[in-house]
Amino acid sequence: MxxxxxxxxxxxxxxxxxxxxxxxxxxxxxxxxxxxxxxxxxxxxxxxxHTAPIIKTFAQQDKYLEALGFFPSGSTPVYRRSPVVRGLWDETISSHIIKMVGSFNCLRHLALHRDAFAWLIQAADRDLKLTARDPKLDLHLTLFRLDDALEGSATVFSLITTLHILSFRRQHDLQYIGRVRRAFPRLKGLAIPALPMDYTHCQSDIMSDTLSPLEMVVLVCPNEPLAIKPAFETWRRLRNEERHIHLVECSAERKDQCYSWETEVRGGESIWDRAAAYTTTLAKAYEQAGHA
Missing domain, CATH: 1.20.1280 (Monooxygenase)
Structure with missing residues (x-):
């Protein structure tokens, strides 16, 4: 042989x-x-x-960029396009986010600090290479914290169809949430912390303008005994007006949030799936208790 x-x-x-x-x-x-x-x-x-890189420090960011060949030694940084990266979790704040998003032409999931997202808002379309993206490729954005409403007309806003805000600095009302929603013209799903809500401006017209254009609104409740009751009350009051309001329990720990995000990016159950199942069970129990 x-x-x-x-x-x-x-x-x-x-x-x-x-x-x-x-x-x-x-x-x-x-x-x-x-x-x-x-x-x-x-x-x-x-x-x-590198399907779903998770970056928590600047040292990790530098190592990751170097591993991808973005920082060849002795030369100006060169950013190659990568068709493999589907999600990016980056807890750092730097202008490198512009080049990374511009290089990941199949990016579907993005988890960032609000100030890092601000770099994308300010970036030119040519730097983000948005014309190279498939227009049918939606972007799902997770913001670690939102201190103020997002505003602007940058193209990146129109790519985002779902927005998950992990935490707010301040108590929010429907008018504030409305300002956040209107920044994203194609937004279909919004997940926000189920904090006690200010009902001063909870008139039906404001609720309709804020929530009705969305296909799904998820109130995310920490899985802690003291948080569940007020979250349920917020869900109950809003759901009386808008039936597409959902509730779900999730860990408030960043490491658990990161794990859930990575699971979704890799094809596992998403927060939207979990919220739909949780709310179905909750609504049935609520109706059986005589509160239809």
Missing amino acids: SAAQSREPILPCELLDQICDLAAAVDKETRLSLSLASSRTRTIALNHL
């Missing part, structure tokens, strides 16, 4: 890429194992290791 005949069959690169893509949705250990199997699989698997 010749050496050529005794060689193991070689999988086509396209098939290896599909295997790595499926492995990326399983767990990090599987992806790491594939990257260590051979030099050939390593080249392909490493791309899929």
Whole structure:
């Protein structure tokens, strides 16, 4: 038998890429194992290791950019387009976010500090390379904290179809939420903390203007005993007017929020799915108790 005949069959690169893509949705250990199997699989698997990068420090950001070849030594930073990255969780605040978003042409999920998002608002469309994106590719934005309403007419606003705000600095009312919503012309889903709400301006016309244009509004309640009752009261009062108001319990810990976000990016259950299931169960229990 010749050496050529005794060689193991070689999988086509396209098939290896599909295997790595499926492995990326399983767990990090599987992806790491594939990257260590051979030099050939390593080249392909490493791309899929970056499907949903999570950056929490500037040191991690620098290391990540260097790993992608964004910072070749001894030269001006070069940003290559990466079709693999589907989600980016970045807790740092720097102008590098412009180049990263401009390089990830399949980006679907973005989790940022409000001030980092401000860099995207101020950036020119050519820097974000928005024309290279598929116009049907919606962007799902998570903001770690929102201290003031977002305003502007930047193109990036029109890409976002769902917005999840993890925390507010101040107590919010419907008028404030309305200002946030109107900044995003294509917004379909809004998830906000289920804080005790100011009902001073809770007239039907304001509720209609604020919430009716949305397909789904989720009130996110910390899974703590003292938080559930006031959150339920907020949900009950709003749902009397708007039936698409949902409630869900989630951990308020950042590490748990990050884990849930990564799960969604990799094809797992989203906060919207969890809220729909939770609210269905809650509404049935509420009606059975005689509060239809």
